[in-house]
Amino acid sequence: MAQIKLSNLRHSYSPNPSSDADYALKKIDLTWDDGGAYALLGPSGCGKSTLLNIISGLLVPSEGQILFNDQDVTALPPAKRNIAQVFQFPVIYDTMTVYDNLAFPLRNRGRDEDIVKQRVMAIAEMLEVEDMLTTRAANLSPDNKQKISMGRGLVRQDVNVVMFDEPLTVIDPHLKWKLRSKLKELHLRVKATMIYVTHDQTEALTFADQVVVMQEGEVVQIGTPVELFERPAHTFVGHFIGSPGMNVLPCDVKGGAAFFGGEKVELEGAVQGTGDGAAEIGIRPEFVSISSNGSGVAATVRKVSDIGRHKVVEAVAHDQRVHAILEGEAPNHGDAVKLDFKQTQTRLYKDGWLASTPGGGA
Numbered sequence: 001m002a003q004i005k006l007s008n009l010r011h012s013y014s015p016n017p018s019s020d021a022d023y024a025l026k027k028i029d030l031t032w033d034d035g036g037a038y039a040l041l042g043p044s045g046c047g048k049s050t051l052l053n054i055i056s057g058l059l060v061p062s063e064g065q066i067l068f069n070d071q072d073v074t075a076l077p078p079a080k081r082n083i084a085q086v087f088q089f090p091v092i093y094d095t096m097t098v099y100d101n102l103a104f105p106l107r108n109r110g111r112d113e114d115i116v117k118q119r120v121m122a123i124a125e126m127l128e129v130e131d132m133l134t135t136r137a138a139n140l141s142p143d144n145k146q147k148i149s150m151g152r153g154l155v156r157q158d159v160n161v162v163m164f165d166e167p168l169t170v171i172d173p174h175l176k177w178k179l180r181s182k183l184k185e186l187h188l189r190v191k192a193t194m195i196y197v198t199h200d201q202t203e204a205l206t207f208a209d210q211v212v213v214m215q216e217g218e219v220v221q222i223g224t225p226v227e228l229f230e231r232p233a234h235t236f237v238g239h240f241i242g243s244p245g246m247n248v249l250p251c252d253v254k255g256g257a258a259f260f261g262g263e264k265v266e267l268e269g270a271v272q273g274t275g276d277g278a279a280e281i282g283i284r285p286e287f288v289s290i291s292s293n294g295s296g297v298a299a300t301v302r303k304v305s306d307i308g309r310h311k312v313v314e315a316v317a318h319d320q321r322v323h324a325i326l327e328g329e330a331p332n333h334g335d336a337v338k339l340d341f342k343q344t345q346t347r348l349y350k351d352g353w354l355a356s357t358p359g360g361g362a
């Protein structure tokens with residue numbers, strides 16, 4: 001397995017790029033540690049496939065380098081990069097048995113049959129497909145075909161990285177959670193460097209130790225699922241992760257204090273280098289509550305959705321929509337309420353980027 005380093009990477013599909021907008025990948029500097037479980041998360045068109053294809057060697061970047069364990073592989077074709085890939089749709093040989101499918105990547109590299117058997121049986125056990133080993137792949141369900149496809153990606157121990165490109169697309173929704181946690185378990189057992197590409201936050205947060213969030217060709221944050229939830233580095237991350245996402249409210253900054261609709265809102269701590277002027281307050285719905293002591297931001301309740309474990313309240317304050325996630329009692333549609341923003345979780349964003357530091361709250 002390998003540490004993968006992307007250095008000063010840029011890519012444009014245009015032959016003569018003239019501005020940032022011409023680049024599918026802006027400037028990317030990123031290190032994927034050996035043995036790490038990473039997710040590459042972002043909406044459609046943000047550049048995930050472009051980045052994956054650059055790592056696998058299907059695309060040569062316009063600028064920059066790709067290093068595997070400090071060896072420059074930028075000019076190497078895919079076959080020389082020693083990578084395993086699992087795609088959206090199963091890549092298996094229908095006429096072969098499950099055993100032979102799993103054995104294929106090893107036999108293809110001339111491994112002894114003893115080793116082949118040992119690895120195939122180990123992977124079959126991890127994937128819980130031992131009872132299918134003699135079945136012809138053509139007779140498998142789509143879910144099981146994709147499981148075998150994953151197995152083929154994991155069977156070799158000498159690959160630099162295993163990359164999964166939206167691997168659960170074809171999986172039945174009720175089986176998705178099962179395979180999601182299976183993949184996590186597989187990483188813990190196989191300990192390979194793994195990159196899991198998805199636009200689905202649940203998949204990314206379940207699988208990865210570190211999530212790389214991309215937007216419009218840029219990496220906006222790399223962090224653990226908890227870090228992305230608790231301290232989004234950019235309003236995009238706050239919005240994209242969470243359900244509903246972080247509330248992003250316009251405010252004015254004067255002398256280091258933030259004012260929402262003229263009312264002062266206490267921030268988590270000091271504001272860094274924003275100067276006075278327009279900015280945004282970011283607060284997750286989980287940290288907005290209905291004030292019980294009459295203080296807080298005045299709002300009117302527009303909608304209350306009971307989604308089982310909790311209620312999602314949509315209120316309007318200073319013409320802005322604010323979501324609150326409440327356990328237990330919730331107000332009713334039309335109620336005038338005061339919203340309490342938990343100070344330690346109330347952040348300031350300037351031009352989209354986090355501009356407050358913790359330390360002021362109770």
Ligand SMILES: Nc1ncnc2c1ncn2[C@@H]1O[C@H](COP(=O)(O)OP(=O)(O)OP(=O)(O)O)[C@@H](O)[C@H]1O
Pocket residue numbers: 013024042043044045046047048049050051199
């Ligand atoms: N072969 C190509 N030629 C020109 N532009 C391309 C090509 N492939 C991708 N793009 C553009 O590059 C940008 C990034 O696309 P990319 O496919 O990498 O994003 P993505 O995050 O993988 O999206 P999706 O999840 O929809 O595949 C998009 O604006 C896309 O239109």
